[in-house]
Amino acid sequence: MWPGVIERYRAWLPVSEHTPVVTLREGNTPLVEAPGLLGRGKTLWLKFEGLNPTGSFKDRGMTLAVSKAKEAGARTVICASTGNTSAAAAAYAARAGMTCVVVIPDGRIAVGKLAQALAHGARVVALAGNFDEALAHVRALAEQHPALALVNSVNPFRLEGQKTAAFEIVDALGHAPTHLALPVGNAGNITAYGMGFRAYRDAGRIPALPRLLGFQAAGAAPLVLGHPVEHPETVATAIRIGRPASGERALAAVAESGGRVEAVTDAEILDAYRRLATTVGILAEPASCAAVAGVLKLEREGYFAAGDEVVVVLTGHGLKDPDTARAVSGVEPIRASSRAEIEALLELATPS
Numbered sequence: 366m367w368p369g370v371i372e373r374y375r376a377w378l379p380v381s382e383h384t385p386v387v388t389l390r391e392g393n394t395p396l397v398e399a400p401g402l403l404g405r406g407k408t409l410w411l412k413f414e415g416l417n418p419t420g421s422f423k424d425r426g427m428t429l430a431v432s433k434a435k436e437a438g439a440r441t442v443i444c445a446s447t448g449n450t451s452a453a454a455a456a457y458a459a460r461a462g463m464t465c466v467v468v469i470p471d472g473r474i475a476v477g478k479l480a481q482a483l484a485h486g487a488r489v490v491a492l493a494g495n496f497d498e499a500l501a502h503v504r505a506l507a508e509q510h511p512a513l514a515l516v517n518s519v520n521p522f523r524l525e526g527q528k529t530a531a532f533e534i535v536d537a538l539g540h541a542p543t544h545l546a547l548p549v550g551n552a553g554n555i556t557a558y559g560m561g562f563r564a565y566r567d568a569g570r571i572p573a574l575p576r577l578l579g580f581q582a583a584g585a586a587p588l589v590l591g592h593p594v595e596h597p598e599t600v601a602t603a604i605r606i607g608r609p610a611s612g613e614r615a616l617a618a619v620a621e622s623g624g625r626v627e628a629v630t631d632a633e634i635l636d637a638y639r640r641l642a643t644t645v646g647i648l649a650e651p652a653s654c655a656a657v658a659g660v661l662k663l664e665r666e667g668y669f670a671a672g673d674e675v676v677v678v679l680t681g682h683g684l685k686d687p688d689t690a691r692a693v694s695g696v697e698p699i700r701a702s703s704r705a706e707i708e709a710l711l712e713l714a715t716p717s
């Protein structure tokens with residue numbers, strides 16, 4: 366049985382026999398083929414991280430961060446969040462018997478993520494301010510109050526846990542893909558993939574690093590612009606971040622791999638969302654679709670060559686954000702009160 370990412374990759378992680386492993390058996394997410402999104406001779410895989418226990422990749426980092434917080438004797442975990450970090454922190458804290466405090470930008474997180482944090486019993490603070498301000502507050506608070514364990518991705522254990530996704534991709538394919546594409550917000554996850562692939566390369570498991578392709582939303586693209594964005598705006602709330610905490614490390618990892626960081630518009634993100642939902646059969650949250658949009662854009666520009674194998678990380682499940690799902694479909698249920706009415710709506714040609 367799959368034991369969760371700490372037990373599966375224990376030798377690669379900073380744990381000992383004294384670490385109490387707090388797990389929900391996260392990881393082991395599938396690579397789903399997406400034929401038809403790239404041209405002939407190229408392969409596209411979707412690593413569906415929305416199938417983790419709380420519906421996003423954040424669980425990989427949270428299992429390790431909460432286990433290490435518990436090992437250190439902390440009773441309370443705290444984080445700032447665009448939503449998925451708070452959902453994961455709340456769930457793993459519940460599992461560990463710890464208290465969880467999350468600070469979210471008021472009115473700016475998807476309804477499913479807020480519901481999760483509340484349901485798992487976290488104390489949720491809705492801050493009048495954006496994510497970058499929330500993060501600054503919790504960092505300062507964690508410094509002043511040693512009993513609080515900060516579980517944002519500035520906590521090094523988060524990235525250590527998240528790097529296991531790179532291991533899983535190589536282990537599943539039997540080799541490294543040529544490209545790895547993902548959305549970039551606080552830039553922790555792309556840094557973590559860089560760490561994972563580098564660890565496997567240094568151990569001789571893969572000959573070279575996949576090129577890392579990071580995509581930001583055009584209204585929240587500090588790494589593309591080269592400076593912080595004071596008022597980040599995008600439909601993809603999970604990457605609505607103007608001052609990425611791991612920005613420099615992320616750019617170094619991208620450069621080392623020969624990859625790139627680019628921006629996609631909200632219209633491109635929503636087009637990709639629709640295409641994924643209606644032709645591939647996967648509902649991924651808008652932030653995840655930024656990576657799909659980015660890969661489709663690079664494909665139009667002729668960036669990929671025959672033989673390329675691209676893995677796109679779908680970072681979170683589309684059910685997290687039902688408001689966007691409803692808005693994107695753009696239609697309402699059709700009302701009916703009888704079988705005849707339903708039949709009339711079928712508009713079926715009568716078989717002859």
Ligand SMILES: *Cc1c(COP(=O)(O)O)cnc(C)c1O
Nearest residue numbers: 449550551552553554652680681
């Ligand atoms: C957190 C998150 C991101 C951004 O990851 P970073 O590590 O902040 O760059 C992207 N998509 C989803 C669904 C997320 O929850």
